[in-house]
Amino acid sequence: MPARARDAVGTRDDLLAAARRRFAADGYDRTTIRAVAGDVGVDAALVIRYFGSKEGLFTRAADLDLRLPDLTGVRAGDLSKVLVGRFFAVWEGDDTFLALLRAAATSEVAAEAMRSVFAAQVGPALAAVTDDRAPERAALVAATVLGFAMARYVLRLPPLVDMPRDQAEAWLGPTLRHYLLD
Amino acid sequence: MPARARDAVGTRDDLLAAARRRFAADGYDRTTIRAVAGDVGVDAALVIRYFGSKEGLFTRAADLDLRLPDLTGVRAGDLSKVLVGRFFAVWEGDDTFLALLRAAATSEVAAEAMRSVFAAQVGPALAAVTDDRAPERAALVAATVLGFAMARYVLRLPPLVDMPRDQAEAWLGPTLRHYLLD
DNA sequence: AGTATAAGTCATCGCGTGTTGACACCAGAG
DNA sequence: CTCTGGTGTCAACACGCGATGACTTATACT
Structure with a gap:
């Protein structure tokens, strides 16, 4: 070369x-x-x-790879810990996700990119741990994560900006379990 | 005149x-x-x-008035129904909320406007039904609502776009109760 | 040595933007 | 009848943008 x-x-x-x-x-x-x-x-x-x-x-x-692990065989109790850990890594690892999120608010191209990340990565990964209404459940999980990211990184609501990771996990865990398993 | x-x-x-x-x-x-x-x-x-x-x-x-009712005296079981109903009314009543949300992704002025809506309206209204960690709980409720709005109206994730109001309420209800009361 | 190929610069174009100031119109008040 | 104040228009400015195409430089291959 x-x-x-x-x-x-x-x-x-x-x-x-x-x-x-x-x-x-x-x-x-x-x-x-x-x-x-x-x-x-x-x-x-x-x-x-x-x-x-x-x-x-x-x-x-803005080519985003969430690198979600295979969730088959992960125990129900560990599920939210794995997911929250993964999403924190994606948010704070580099700027790709935030770029996509900010742009998606304005640009239809970026919104479409988000939808395809959802369809290609989030949906299939979560389908492995739910047996009915998988797309609906996956969308609710995505909405949860999106909302938290929006409030913490974009809007910067003080209570969420300062919230440590394990506390976020403690709050979000039951919510994610509810959407995935109830 | x-x-x-x-x-x-x-x-x-x-x-x-x-x-x-x-x-x-x-x-x-x-x-x-x-x-x-x-x-x-x-x-x-x-x-x-x-x-x-x-x-x-x-x-x-983008001057937004959520018109949140006084929540003191509302029974715990009815809380999420009241909140979800109110937020649906705000989202679909006119375009103010969506304008603010879309703009907040890009504009610091709009983000500040969002924070002040949170501080002046959401926080105080929810403080009436929680006795500890009120700001944190209110922020989580806000993040939930924001995420749902983002996914449904901005990103237009198919499972959420088509979701009827009562089903959204059934999904979001336990989440809101968890954030407010657990 | 000489040439092709890729890296990088430069000046410039066309366009749409927010904003400005001068002007036209028209109702009501003195 | 004239004056005033608000409604609305028009033409234009200055600016920054994405994009283009011609140009220069330097490296690697034959």
Whole structure:
């Protein structure tokens, strides 16, 4: 691999990381290609070269993989602990989820991306632990998680911003169990 | 009151209604003053005259009153029914709530407006039925409602879009009771 | 050595935006 | 009949945006 190309791969990834940060912090519309390029110290035209358009950049940057584990065989008592742990990792691991969430409020493309994450990842993973009304149950779990994320990271309601992880788990656990098992 | 002035009051209210509709459908950034003015059949400059700026228009349009009833004396069993009923009325009554929610994802001004609705209306109303950790409990209730609204009206997750009101109440009821009373 | 290929820059275009100030219209008051 | 104040229009400005295409640079391959 040529040295310059190695640099380029780095720049590409830097652009994606900067884009995620910007989209997560400012939403889709307020994020400008110029700002993303500026964060990396590169010209805006290069972003277009690499990703074709702003929407192309977003699509690449907001490609979300929840990495949900296989839940078959997980005991009912451990279910919520596993789920809450996983979702915390996704929220605070990088900015992808927040970027998608913020953008989804405004952009139909982002909303569709969210729906496809739900259909491809959340639904199937949760179907393994419920025997009836699986889509409905999965949607309620998603709504719970979305609401908590919205209140904590976007709206920043004080009581939730400061809430430690284990307390969040203690509150959300019974709710998730209710949606999945009752 | 002069006839012309009566017309003007009508125009003002029409502008606010159109702004609510646009902000609710498109979010803050994608809503243009020209579009709002166009919906009413009026020049964009008039909107500025009346509301000073786009932000002024939004502030007036997104002034949200949840009209939560006094909950003291409501039996524990009826609590969730009252709350869910009230929130459905707010979501589907007009576009104010959705406008605020969509905008809050992007705009710090809108997020602050949301926090103040929470602090001035939701918190106090729910404090009447809980004796400890009231702010925390109220925030969890808010997160639940926000998540459901986000999933149903913004993301449009199919299982929730089609869910009838009484079924939503059956699902959300135990969750709200858990957050308020456990 | 020379050429192709990819990285990156630069100037610029077209467009839509929020906002402004000057103007036109029309009702009611003196 | 004139004046005043509010309603509404019009043309325009300044700005920032996404996007384009021509250009420069430097590396790797033949």
